[in-house]
Amino acid sequence: MRTSRPLRTLAAAAAAVLALSACGSDYPLGEEQREAAENSTSTLSGIISGSGSTAQGPAMDAWIGGFRVLHPKVQVQYSPDGSGAGRNALLAGAVNFAGSDAYLQDEELGEARETCGPDGALDIPAYISPIAVAFNLPGIDSLNMDAATIAKLFRGEIEFWNDPVIAAQNPGVELPQTRITAVSRADDSGTTENFTEYLHEAAPEEWPNDPSGSWPGGLGGENAQGSAGVISTVTRTEGAVAYSDDSVVDDSLGTVNLKVGEEYVPISAEAASIAVEQATRVQGRGEHDIALHLDRTTTAPGAYPLVLISYQIFCSSYEDADTAELVKTFGQYVVSEEGQQASAEAAKSAPIPDSLAVQARAAIESITVRP
Known part of the structure; x- marks a missing residue:
């Protein structure tokens, strides 16, 4: 009900x-x-x-x-x-x-x-903080992925870490045949809204769902309460992956480098700031309402567009x-x-x-x- x-x-x-x-x-x-x-x-x-x-x-x-x-x-x-x-x-x-x-x-x-x-x-x-795509694969600190790959991964369309789509973007990395467990937020979350907005704008064919603070039903995987909850689940589950504010991700987990233009950009505060500099104010608001629209498809050098602006x-x-x-x-x-x-x-x-x-x-x- x-x-x-x-x-x-x-x-x-x-x-x-x-x-x-x-x-x-x-x-x-x-x-x-x-x-x-x-x-x-x-x-x-x-x-x-x-x-x-x-x-x-x-x-x-x-x-x-x-x-x-x-x-x-x-x-x-x-x-x-x-x-x-x-x-x-x-x-x-x-x-x-x-x-x-x-x-x-x-x-x-x-x-x-x-x-x-x-x-x-x-x-x-x-x-202002980047949203990490964080994973638990012992011995692997970072992986390259484009938005389409991330979307397929969270939709359950890529099931194992050694899938050819991931391997093609990570030559020389020995990827295990470990099943992927995608972890999402259980609560209404601005992080989820920012993450799904990024996927919808950067990979619309692979992620047709409209941006929302609630995770789409029927996608499988696991869910947990709050940023700390999803990271805790990933930390104790080998093969798991989640999206979370970078502040709660420590060195025990690997993170994804996003494809922006022709380069893969590692997560960092500096890269997030470059992305925010491309943002524009949402129209139709009051003089002092500073709601911002982020360009999730920016190709600005060094930008990391999977970022949240928290208000x-x-x-x-x-x-x-x-x-x-x-x-x-x-x-x-x-x-x-x-x-x-x-x-x-x-x-x-x-x-x-x-x-x-x-x-x-x-x-x-x-x-x-x-x-």
């Missing part, structure tokens, strides 16, 4: 509240953070809450820790429930902001006007002046040079380009208090 949107929204809101009630640590970064906090002169105080992207989890930990040093009397709580759950929680008024690996869709923009006032909500790019989604206005001030101050820290550096160190993310950072700061500054 399909659950209605209002019921799903209320369920997400309840889950976010329960999860957030268990969050928080006075000084998660330890003694150095405690000393810095005690010497802070900031008078800002209060609590704000957010929910959403699991991909943003490591970066969010770093942002919360760094912000707490600057403003020790402020608590920022974040529950990594998945992008869809985070957007639902914001639209239900259960949290003050959402983290999402996909910008708000048209239907959600309409709902945001009910929760956030007549100007709705703002999509603010805050976290902080804020209301354009808040009923409470103190909440508005807290949200704006935290948002400005996230997109600042200091905040982006903290994210890069904690989560292997790429700092947002300077021109985008300027737009993001202006958008956050535009947040107002509703009369």
Whole structure:
């Protein structure tokens, strides 16, 4: 039975509240953070809450820790429930902001006007990271693949790692006759939406499904909850492969180099940043809504187009002046040079380009208090 949107929204809101009630640590970064906090002169105080992207989890930990040093009397709580759950929680008024690996869709923009006032909500790019196609093949650190091959692999049309289609792109690599187990996300995920958008645009014949945050039914394989869940499944399953934010992929797994133009590009923050520089703003949005369209078929040298731009989604206005001030101050820290550096160190993310950072700061500054 399909659950209605209002019921799903209320369920997400309840889950976010329960999860957030268990969050928080006075000084998660330890003694150095405690000393810095005690010497802070900031008078800002209060609590704000957010929910959403699991991909943003490591970066969010770093942002919360760094912000707490600057403003020790402020608590920022974040529950990594998945992008869809985070957007639902914001639209239900259960949290003050959402983290999402996909910008708000048209239907959600309409709902945001009910929760956030007549100007709705703002999509603010805050976290840029490549999506890894990670696999468990002992002794193999990387493989070359084009988008069509990746699509066939996740559709179950390529069943063994020594398939001729893979072998042709990897001369000299001794590929085992190991069965492929494709692992996908079980939850509504912005990472899934970005991954399926890449496949649909870069290999439309092999991946006819429209982009979606929900994995297509009937494809087989396994699924798991959250970015950490799919990587955990791959780590314990020889022959498994999954897509995930690169921040949770360690050196125990191999990763795929994407074919871009005539070259194969390894995954890196720098290559992701090159791809983002080709992005354009989505048309028909408000002045300060910075939803971006990525060119998944770019041939720019060194670009890695399987990338996610993860957003902080804020209301354009808040009923409470103190909440508005807290949200704006935290948002400005996230997109600042200091905040982006903290994210890069904690989560292997790429700092947002300077021109985008300027737009993001202006958008956050535009947040107002509703009369």
